[in-house]
Amino acid sequence: MTTDNHDLAVRMADLARNIAAPRTVTAVLAEVTEAARDLIPGVDIAGVLLVGKGESFETLAPTSPLMFEIDKLQMACLEGPCVQAALAETVVRTNDFRKETEWPNYSPKVVELGVLSGLSFKLYTADRTAGALNLFGFEANDWDVEAETIGMVLAAHAAAAIMASREGDQLQSALSTRDRIGQAKGIIMERFNVDDVQAFAMLRQLSQDSNVKLVDVAGQVIDTRGK
CATH class of the missing domain: 1.10.10.10 (Winged helix-like DNA-binding domain superfamily/Winged helix DNA-binding domain)
Incomplete structure (x- = not known):
């Protein structure tokens, strides 16, 4: 299944206008996570994780309360795709957590929550706070290049919204x-x-x-x- 290019272009244009408009960052991020769920086949839940100094972190714009549990689990284990994307990699793809060996503490526990696959994208927030746009599926997914491309574009919108908000606060x-x-x-x-x-x-x-x-x-x- 592929995403219609016209629908994608329209949605991206709407997001760009919303970032420029005088709206809260929470509202813009909510539209980003909803767009991710709508535009990328296999995405069942989405959210944004911000990691601050020490052990501080914040879950923003979750499409499901389950995102809070997933983020708490990753921060407790200090491993997982969201943490890796936020702190190191640009894109972290997991097609099936049941077969994932890179995160031995996290993977079995997230499977227990009913989550089998995920895509995480680093947010460039231009400050000391790291962040990631995180997408998860309840089924194993063979995430393709199109899914990664759409996710990277959405992550750029999310990062822009966060930076615009912080520039306004400053x-x-x-x-x-x-x-x-x-x-x-x-x-x-x-x-x-x-x-x-x-x-x-x-x-x-x-x-x-x-x-x-x-x-x-x-x-x-x-x-x-x-x-």
């Missing part, structure tokens, strides 16, 4: 920091009858003397307003 944080420093400078200018440059120099000196971040010193100044 921008919002930067604007908030600038506003707090500006408020603090205004308070100091009024309180000590100094100009903008002198007020910022005072804030910076306080930060250096107390070994506290400049934005936190600004917050302390704002909190003392009226006292």
Whole structure:
């Protein structure tokens, strides 16, 4: 069974527009995982796994609650296709977990959950967080090149959504920091009858003397307003 190229192109275009639109990353990732299930024959469940520092991880946009169990299992075993894709390989294909010997702890346990095959794609998130788009089937599947190609395109969309979201968060944080420093400078200018440059120099000196971040010193100044 092959995927109709027109349907694929339409779905990809929709995903591209959704990433550019002002929508939450969760909503975009949900559309990516649903698209994977719809467009790739043999995919029964899908989700995104993000692996952070230490033992932290997060399951996003699962099409089934079973994805939470699969991700917990992989992180507990510290092996499996999702972990390997997120941390090392670009694409990890498993046609039949019953015959898979690379993950001796994980494979038998995922088979017990009723999962027999999987495809995992590395997400390039441009930060310290690793990630993977993970697709699983309840039957053994001979995943072909078309399945891998579609999965890689969907993984690129997922990564773009995550990066766009984080860039937005960073921008919002930067604007908030600038506003707090500006408020603090205004308070100091009024309180000590100094100009903008002198007020910022005072804030910076306080930060250096107390070994506290400049934005936190600004917050302390704002909190003392009226006292």
